[in-house]
Amino acid sequence: MSLNIETKCLHLDFDSNSKAGGTSVPSPCNHYGSVSFPIYQTATYAHPGVGQSTGFDYSRLQNPTREQLEKVVAQLEGGIDAFALSSGMAAISLLMKLFKPGDHLIVDSDLYGGSIRLFDHVTGKNGINFTRANCSQDALEPLITAQTRAIYIETPTNPMMNVTDIAATAEIARKHGLLLIVDNTFMSPYFQNPLELGADVVIHSGTKYLAGHNDTLAGFIITKREDIQEKLRFLIKTTGAGLAPFDCWLTLRGIKTLAVRMEKAQKNAKKIVEWLKNQKVVTRVIYPGLPEHPGYKIQQKQARGFGAMVTFNVTSEEKAKSILNRVKLIQFAESLGGTETLITYPVTQTHADVPEELRLKNGITNQTLRLSVGIENEQDLIADLAQALK
Numbered sequence: 001m002s003l004n005i006e007t008k009c010l011h012l013d014f015d016s017n018s019k020a021g022g023t024s025v026p027s028p029c030n031h032y033g034s035v036s037f038p039i040y041q042t043a044t045y046a047h048p049g050v051g052q053s054t055g056f057d058y059s060r061l062q063n064p065t066r067e068q069l070e071k072v073v074a075q076l077e078g079g080i081d082a083f084a085l086s087s088g089m090a091a092i093s094l095l096m097k098l099f100k101p102g103d104h105l106i107v108d109s110d111l112y113g114g115s116i117r118l119f120d121h122v123t124g125k126n127g128i129n130f131t132r133a134n135c136s137q138d139a140l141e142p143l144i145t146a147q148t149r150a151i152y153i154e155t156p157t158n159p160m161m162n163v164t165d166i167a168a169t170a171e172i173a174r175k176h177g178l179l180l181i182v183d184n185t186f187m188s189p190y191f192q193n194p195l196e197l198g199a200d201v202v203i204h205s206g207t208k209y210l211a212g213h214n215d216t217l218a219g220f221i222i223t224k225r226e227d228i229q230e231k232l233r234f235l236i237k238t239t240g241a242g243l244a245p246f247d248c249w250l251t252l253r254g255i256k257t258l259a260v261r262m263e264k265a266q267k268n269a270k271k272i273v274e275w276l277k278n279q280k281v282v283t284r285v286i287y288p289g290l291p292e293h294p295g296y297k298i299q300q301k302q303a304r305g306f307g308a309m310v311t312f313n314v315t316s317e318e319k320a321k322s323i324l325n326r327v328k329l330i331q332f333a334e335s336l337g338g339t340e341t342l343i344t345y346p347v348t349q350t351h352a353d354v355p356e357e358l359r360l361k362n363g364i365t366n367q368t369l370r371l372s373v374g375i376e377n378e379q380d381l382i383a384d385l386a387q388a389l390k
């Protein structure tokens, strides 16, 4: 029996051949029949005898709650394995340890601000070179050199919602022996599965849709390649940023409702997008579900939805700031993907550390606002926006 995605948010598919699901057969006696997977709040594990192990030795290496979460996430993304890290940035940092000085990466120019900061100020300093490209429209092949090892993209990008054709990019990567890494945070595995489209590695800020309740940080790396799996197991054990048991449990609990949350948030987002388009102070609405969005067709082809992230421009900087000051129900806060609707000002928040020149090139101005639409009642959200936009 192959399970559908809503069910996979709640149950492991023990019949599947994937390592993610098939490693241990569930029994009513496992964990005393506990329906909610227990939190194994332990640092270490006693050995039955010399040379023997329960399979768990020390929680930096393995923890049952983390293992359960990793299986669930691997299953949702169609990977052979997943790695649960203490944040999205911890996941991306660990992934960067796969590369060595002299290696070259092609990275999307519009990315989460923290990823740009990491590449510019940490990974770059360690001798790894980057070329930025607008991966949704630039020709990538001319940028590939003998040192190029990977292409790193987000689709849709944060915050400008550029949509890149994952299958076409995977084809280029395959032809040149490069890894294709996709940060799939904005879509979540509910709407998009890059590994199935040819990507080698998927990244998530689990803080966002996966955990989904604005109450914990988490990050994931998922892969379908055994060579990468092996390197990452070694790296997570050696560097130690694995997600703590309680945060694993919160994320497991959050994932249980991923399907219903994504559907409701997307429904709200579509209503808000239609409403925003008719407001005089709104000069541009960027949402991949709009037929006029340049990535609309590709998004339809490669994803099962358009998500609940909406970027829009207003008439002036003053207007943008007044909206941020006036929202009541909607909260002015960084982050996204949670049950509560949040509004962000990328210029001073998520993308404050992105050099101004690059920010403007990407189209992020002081008139740009980003909404992460939550699961409240849509009329309540629109009423709040209406009074804030006045």
Ligand SMILES: *Cc1c(COP(=O)(O)O)cnc(C)c1O
Pocket: 087, 088, 089, 090, 112, 114, 115, 154, 158, 183, 185, 186, 204, 205, 206, 207, 208, 217, 218, 219, 335, 336
């Ligand atoms: C938030 C975010 C990250 C970073 O994740 P943290 O959990 O905040 O460390 C990475 N990529 C994208 C697209 C994000 O939105």
